[in-house]
Amino acid sequence: MREVAVIGIGQTRVEEQWNKSLRELAGDAALAALRNSGLEHVDAVYVGNMMSGSANLQLHLGAYIADWIGMRYSEGLRIEAACSSGAASFRSGVMAVASGQVNSALVVGVEKMTDSPSAEITSELATAADADWEAAQGVSFVALNALIMRRYMYEYGWKKEDFAAFSINAHANAVYNPYARFHEPITMESYAKAGMVADPINLMDASAIGDGAAAAILVPLERVQAAQGIPLVKVAASAAATDSIAIDQRRDPLWLKAAELSVKQAYAQAGLGPADIDFFELHDAFSIMAALSLEANGFAERGQGPRLANEGEIRPSGRLPIATRGGLKARGHPVGATGMYQIVEVVEQLRGEAKGTQVENAHIGMAQNIGGSGSNIITHILRTV
Amino acid sequence: MREVAVIGIGQTRVEEQWNKSLRELAGDAALAALRNSGLEHVDAVYVGNMMSGSANLQLHLGAYIADWIGMRYSEGLRIEAACSSGAASFRSGVMAVASGQVNSALVVGVEKMTDSPSAEITSELATAADADWEAAQGVSFVALNALIMRRYMYEYGWKKEDFAAFSINAHANAVYNPYARFHEPITMESYAKAGMVADPINLMDASAIGDGAAAAILVPLERVQAAQGIPLVKVAASAAATDSIAIDQRRDPLWLKAAELSVKQAYAQAGLGPADIDFFELHDAFSIMAALSLEANGFAERGQGPRLANEGEIRPSGRLPIATRGGLKARGHPVGATGMYQIVEVVEQLRGEAKGTQVENAHIGMAQNIGGSGSNIITHILRTV
Numbered sequence: 001m002r003e004v005a006v007i008g009i010g011q012t013r014v015e016e017q018w019n020k021s022l023r024e025l026a027g028d029a030a031l032a033a034l035r036n037s038g039l040e041h042v043d044a045v046y047v048g049n050m051m052s053g054s055a056n057l058q059l060h061l062g063a064y065i066a067d068w069i070g071m072r073y074s075e076g077l078r079i080e081a082a083c084s085s086g087a088a089s090f091r092s093g094v095m096a097v098a099s100g101q102v103n104s105a106l107v108v109g110v111e112k113m114t115d116s117p118s119a120e121i122t123s124e125l126a127t128a129a130d131a132d133w134e135a136a137q138g139v140s141f142v143a144l145n146a147l148i149m150r151r152y153m154y155e156y157g158w159k160k161e162d163f164a165a166f167s168i169n170a171h172a173n174a175v176y177n178p179y180a181r182f183h184e185p186i187t188m189e190s191y192a193k194a195g196m197v198a199d200p201i202n203l204m205d206a207s208a209i210g211d212g213a214a215a216a217i218l219v220p221l222e223r224v225q226a227a228q229g230i231p232l233v234k235v236a237a238s239a240a241a242t243d244s245i246a247i248d249q250r251r252d253p254l255w256l257k258a259a260e261l262s263v264k265q266a267y268a269q270a271g272l273g274p275a276d277i278d279f280f281e282l283h284d285a286f287s288i289m290a291a292l293s294l295e296a297n298g299f300a301e302r303g304q305g306p307r308l309a310n311e312g313e314i315r316p317s318g319r320l321p322i323a324t325r326g327g328l329k330a331r332g333h334p335v336g337a338t339g340m341y342q343i344v345e346v347v348e349q350l351r352g353e354a355k356g357t358q359v360e361n362a363h364i365g366m367a368q369n370i371g372g373s374g375s376n377i378i379t380h381i382l383r384t385v
Numbered sequence: 386m387r388e389v390a391v392i393g394i395g396q397t398r399v400e401e402q403w404n405k406s407l408r409e410l411a412g413d414a415a416l417a418a419l420r421n422s423g424l425e426h427v428d429a430v431y432v433g434n435m436m437s438g439s440a441n442l443q444l445h446l447g448a449y450i451a452d453w454i455g456m457r458y459s460e461g462l463r464i465e466a467a468c469s470s471g472a473a474s475f476r477s478g479v480m481a482v483a484s485g486q487v488n489s490a491l492v493v494g495v496e497k498m499t500d501s502p503s504a505e506i507t508s509e510l511a512t513a514a515d516a517d518w519e520a521a522q523g524v525s526f527v528a529l530n531a532l533i534m535r536r537y538m539y540e541y542g543w544k545k546e547d548f549a550a551f552s553i554n555a556h557a558n559a560v561y562n563p564y565a566r567f568h569e570p571i572t573m574e575s576y577a578k579a580g581m582v583a584d585p586i587n588l589m590d591a592s593a594i595g596d597g598a599a600a601a602i603l604v605p606l607e608r609v610q611a612a613q614g615i616p617l618v619k620v621a622a623s624a625a626a627t628d629s630i631a632i633d634q635r636r637d638p639l640w641l642k643a644a645e646l647s648v649k650q651a652y653a654q655a656g657l658g659p660a661d662i663d664f665f666e667l668h669d670a671f672s673i674m675a676a677l678s679l680e681a682n683g684f685a686e687r688g689q690g691p692r693l694a695n696e697g698e699i700r701p702s703g704r705l706p707i708a709t710r711g712g713l714k715a716r717g718h719p720v721g722a723t724g725m726y727q728i729v730e731v732v733e734q735l736r737g738e739a740k741g742t743q744v745e746n747a748h749i750g751m752a753q754n755i756g757g758s759g760s761n762i763i764t765h766i767l768r769t770v
Contacts, residue, residue: 001484001485001486021517044625045627050444051438051444053436053438053439053509053512054438054439056516057508057511057512057516057520058512058515058516059435059436059465059467059512059513060465060466060467060512060513060514060630060756060757060760060761061465062465062466062473062627062761063466063467063627063628063629063630063756063757063760063761064515064630066627067627067628067629067630067634071627072627072628072629073626073627073628073642073643073646074626074627075624075625075626075627076466076625076627076761077464077465077466077473077476077477077625078464078465078466079462079463079464079465079477080444080445080446080447080462080463080464080465081445081447081448081461081462081463082444082445082448088447088462091462092462092464092477092480094484094486095477095480095481095484095486095487096480096484098484098485098486099386099479099480099481099483099484100386100483101386101479101480101483101623102480123442124438126442127438127442127443127444127445128444128445129445130443130449131441131442131443132406135442238486239460240429240460240461240462241458241459241460242430242447242448242451242452242456242457242458242459242460242461243448243452243457243458244448244452244457245445245448245449245452249452257458258458261458371445371448372445372448375445375448376445376447376448376461
């Protein structure tokens with residue numbers, strides 16, 4: 001297996017981009033990544049996207065985007081794993097380059113959600129749940145997460161306000177990220193006053209959807225050397241695991257089994273453990289998911305995720321910085337693109353380019369993307385060479 | 386790069402399977418492939434599917450199907466490349482095993498189309514065309530192919546009846562394939578009388594949609610030995626290339642450039658040329674596509690594809706048998722599953738299990754799956770070890 005390096009990154013701002021089509025968004029991020037890499041051509045284009053078939057009436061994004069960015073004739077595939085489509089496409093790129101089948105790959109995550117009415121988007125997001133056993137009952141994604149959060153509060157004795165620190169950290173960090181959807185810091189007061197979405201999840205617990213694209217360029221590590229002044233970044237681990245889609249089918253709805261399994265593989269591949277991770281871009285689609293992620297990945301005891309947040313350890317200066325560029329909560333969550341934003345943000349940190357929220361001595365970063373309510377969890381560890 | 390073996394295959398019959406859900410179809414093929422391989426567990430499940438998000442209101446098929454077949458916790462991804470989603474998922478499985486990231490993979494192509502009204506299916510198929518430049522103009526897939534066929538007839542002087550031999554061969558072969566949608570042979574007379582769909586494409590030029598699933602099990606070649614009496618099959622080549630999605634963007638609408646490029650890579654990987662291919666499962670979604678495929682892959686001169694058919698060389702006893710189990714035309718074309726049916730049928734031939742249409746001395750078989758009107762073309766060469 002060849003080792004794989006990430007030599008270019010690009011992204012668009014997450015927002016309501018009504019003036020940009022799906023291919024323009026993807027193209028902007030993809031071309032920025034190409035320029036950043038110095039390459040002019042790639043062998044393959046892998047696209048992470050969840051809902052373009054229904055939201056944009058366009059499938060076949062591999063060929064569609066390859067042609068748009070001037071890579072007509074290259075390989076082009078789309079990879080989908082609900083909200084973990086971004087990481088799924090990155091993993092596909094990593095495997096393609098590692099296999100020797102492909103010598104350069106562009107991976108781009110893209111989602112254009114705000115052209116559709118919000119009721120439609122809620123239905124489209126529900127296609128990540130089980131059509132027969134969940135969606136047909138009328139349970140939306142936020143409702144599923146609300147059930148999990150309520151049970152968590154009951155089991156471990158946390159109050160709703162104990163989750164505020166996750167959102168406050170995310171918004172504080174996003175202020176410095178020009179690509180984030182929100183640049184407004186929030187306080188405990190604004191958290192407490194926020195409108196309820198599905199009790200106990202309020203607007204400040206939930207990530208915002210948006211339009212956006214993020215991209216990276218992958219090549220075999222053996223073929224590149226570090227450019228002057230920019231640390232070279234390699235993929236130290238890539239791993240994926242699933243769980244049941246329907247939450248009621250799980251033995252323990254408060255434990256992200258797929259995260260535990262995927263990070264276990266990732267730690268083994270990289271020869272590392274939780275203590276070696278300098279920062280962690282986790283999947284805070286809802287604040288409860290941030291808490292559960294810290295636990296399943298070995299950073300907090302079971303039921304103790306919120307403690308890390310309330311002790312300030314998740315800030316850029318803390319023991320385990322998370323959501324360092326705003327996370328899903330404040331950078332925004334264009335679902336199929338999110339996993340690629342996480343990868344781009346990890347590379348920014350490792351290169352020392354995370355202006356305003358740079359983690360000191362960041363050499364090893366982890367990204368974890370979740371599809372469904374913990375049904376598909378994909379973990380990547382990147383490190384400087 | 387590790388070499389990859391195909392050690393199990395499974396399929397359902399292509400038909401209107403109203404009594405089976407999407408996961409049941411995929412599960413039936415997947416479990417048949419597992420039983421055929423002797424394995425009880427796989428590291429990863431890769432699903433090829435085009436339109437389940439809109440046709441079945443279910444995305445996230447990787448986790449969804451993995452759980453259904455008892456592989457909860459394995460990796461699970463869906464790969465989409467319009468009608469070439471099947472081959473795209475197979476290629477993803479090949480790269481995953483070749484990379485060393487995965488030691489066993491189940492690849493299943495599945496599509497459940499007949500629950501939707503046919504007008505909806507036409508719209509859903511149009512998401513493989515360019516939403517802005519083609520579909521928005523009201524051009525359906527069959528209309529695009531009719532334009533190509535008409536131009537081809539004009540340029541090279543063929544009559545409509547000259548394409549009949551492709552469909553007659555496909556239907557003759559499907560009679561012997563228990564998994565084919567149609568078991569009725571057709572004649573020149575029934576071809577000539579068939580109802581027109583989009584002039585000059587009539588019902589006998591066009592493949593039928595359907596519900597179906599086909600699956601294969603992949604492992605590193607180095608880890609298996611041939612079972613007694615069953616030839617071991619390995620993947621000798623895997624290659625993919627794209628072209629513009631919109632046909633008007635191409636210099637030559639009568640040449641499958643992506644087929645030429647992908648087969649060139651495949652021949653190079655396998656160290657083979659057209660003369661070495663014992664049979665060819667090509668993408669005869671329309672009879673014109675069969676003709677163009679023979680040309681772009683080096684089996685016929687430009688404009689001379691129909692000659693091979695009319696000389697009888699495409700029959701199981703001919704120089705280059707095609708559609709040996711019925712092809713898209715008569716086995717049926719459940720779009721995202723088709724590429725995996727082709728792989729399964731190639732393995733049947735190589736193992737000597739193609740009862741009724743067995744190609745003699747079949748040691749090297751090629752499968753080629755097309756997404757859109759030649760926009761995404763994926764080629765695999767399989768051979769006995």
